[in-house]
Amino acid sequence: MIMHPGIKLRHLRVFLDIAARGSLTAAARAQGITQPALSRTLAELEALLQVPLFRRERRRLVLTDAGTLLRTHAAAALQMLESGVAALHPVAGTDRLRVGILPTAATRLFPRVALRFREMHPHVTLSVETGPHPHLIRLLREGGIDLMIGRMPAAADMAGLRFDHLYEDQIALVSRAGHPFWGQPVRDVLSACPVILPPQDALIRRAVDDYLQARNLAGLHPAFETAALAVGRGILAASDALWFISQGVVGDELDQGALIQWPTDAGFLTGAVGLTRRQVGPENAMLDVLTRLATDGARTYAGSRAS
Template identity: 65%
Template sequence: MIMHPGVKLRHLRAFAAIADEGSLSAVARAQGITQPALSRTLAELEDLIGLPLFSRENRRLVLTQQGAVFRRHVHRALQALDAGAAALRPGNSAGVIRVGILPTAATRLFPLVALRLREIAPELLLKIETGPHTYLVRLLRDGQIDLMVGRMPDAGEMAGLAFQHLYEEEVVLVARAGHPLADLSPRDLLRQVPVVLPPETAIIRRPVNEYLAALNLIGLRPAFETAALAIGRGILAASDAVWFISRGVIGAELDRGDLVEIPTGVRFLSGAVGLTYRQSGAPVPGLDLLMQLAQDGAAPHG
C-alpha cells in the first residue's frame, strides 16, 4: 500500500512524539500547541492511514500493533531526513556517529547493522572504535563515542549511562574440531590443556571465574588471555588449547565446524548484550536510527 499523499511531515513528527511520550498533553506542552490541535493532527493521520494507531489505557495512549510497526518506520524516516538535512550544511560534522563495538557484537550483529544504515542513510559516516570493555566505557563517558554495543556494564559503571537490552548471549567453551580430549568433562579437560581466558578487563571474565571456582579450579592459570577472534582462533587451530569466549565472537566458526563447543552444563555463563549510551548530552543525528536498526538486527537472537 502506498502512503496517502495527504500525510505530511507534521503528521509524522506529531505521531512520533506521541508514541514516545504516550501522552497528548505532554507533547502539546513541549511543542507549545494546544492539546485539541495536536489531537486533530493525530486524528487526521489515522484517517489518512485508515487504521487506529493508539488505544487509550488509564489516561495514556498506547500503540496498537499496527501503530508499533508504523512507529519503527516513521522513526527511521525522520532520522534519515534529519541526517540528510544536516549533510547539506557545509562544514557540518553532525553526520558522524561514533560507535564503540565490543567483540561479542563485532563479527555478526554490527556489520549487518552498519550496512543497513548505509542503505537507509548513506550520508551518515560511522566511525567505529574497538577495544576492551573498560576502554570503551571510558570513551563513552568522555564523549569520544556516542554509543557502545556489547555486553551490559556492571551496575557500578552505569551512573549517567543507560542500557537498552537486545538479547541474551552465552559464554561458551570451545576447541578446534577434532580435539582429542573433547569428550572429557570440562573439569578434566581444563586440567590437561592450555586454557585461553577473556582478559581481566572483559565483562565476561567474572562469570568465567565463577564457573572455574564452581569446578574447584579457582587457581587455574591461563596460558593466554584474549577476546580477539583472530588470535584466539589461531591459537586453537594450532594447538589443543580451549577458549572461553562469547558465542557471538565465534558463531561463524561454530557454524562451519571449524570449532566445537564443549558443553558446560550451566546457565550463569550468559549475559545481556545491548546498547549503552549517555543519559544526557546533545542529540546525535542518526543515533536513534542506528539504535532502531540494532534492535531490528538483534530480533533473530530473541
C-alpha cells in the same frame, strides 16, 4: 557550597578516568602522564573537596559514596561541555556517528546493522572504535563515542548512562574441531590442556572465574588471556587449547565447523547484550536510527540462534 575555583577540568578528567578503570596505573597510561603526577592531581581534588573519593579494595580503587555522587554530575557536565564545543565547529558537508563495539557484537550483529544503516543513509560515516570495556566506557563518558554496543556494563559503571537490552549471549567453551579429548569430562580436559581466558578487565571474566571455582579449578593458570577473535582462533587452530569466549565472537566459526563448543552445563554463563548511551546528550536523529536498526537486527539475530 560554591565550587572551589581551584578545581580544573584536568582534575575532573583524571577523577573520571580512575573511576572508570579502578587503577592509578591504567588511568595514568590513558591520560599520558606519570602515575605520581596523576596521584597528585587526585590528591589535589580530594583536598579541594575535603572528602575522600576512593577507597582501596584489594588491588582496585573503588568509589566512596561521595565519589559516586561526584561522578554522576561530573560526567554529565563534561558531556554537555563537549557537546557545546562540538556545536561550535560543525564539520561541513558530512555527518558522522561514532560507535564503540565490544567483541561479542563485532563479528555478527554489528556488521549487519552497519550495512543496513549504510543503505538507508549513505551520506553518514560510521566511525567504529573497538577495544576493551574500560576503554570504550571512558570514550562514551568523554564524548569520544556516541553509543556502545556489547555486554551490559557493571552497575558501578552505569552512573550517567542508560542500557537498552537487546538479547542474551552465552559464554562458550570452544576448541578446534577434531580435538583429541572430545567427549571426555570437561573438568579433566581443562586440567590437561592449555586454557585461554578473557582478559582480567573483560565483563565476562568474573562469570568464567565463578565457573572454574565451582569446579575446584580456581587455581587454574591460563596459558593466554584474550577476547580477540584473530588471536584466539589462531591459537586454537594450532593447538589443543580451549577458550572461554562470548558465543557471539565465534558464532561464524561454530556454524562453519571450524570450532566446536564443549558442554559446560552452567546456566549462569550468559549475560545481557545491548546498547549503552549517555543519559544526557544532544538530540541526534541518526543515532536514533542506528539504535532502532540494532534493536531490529538483534531480534532477527536472536531468533536465528534459537531456531
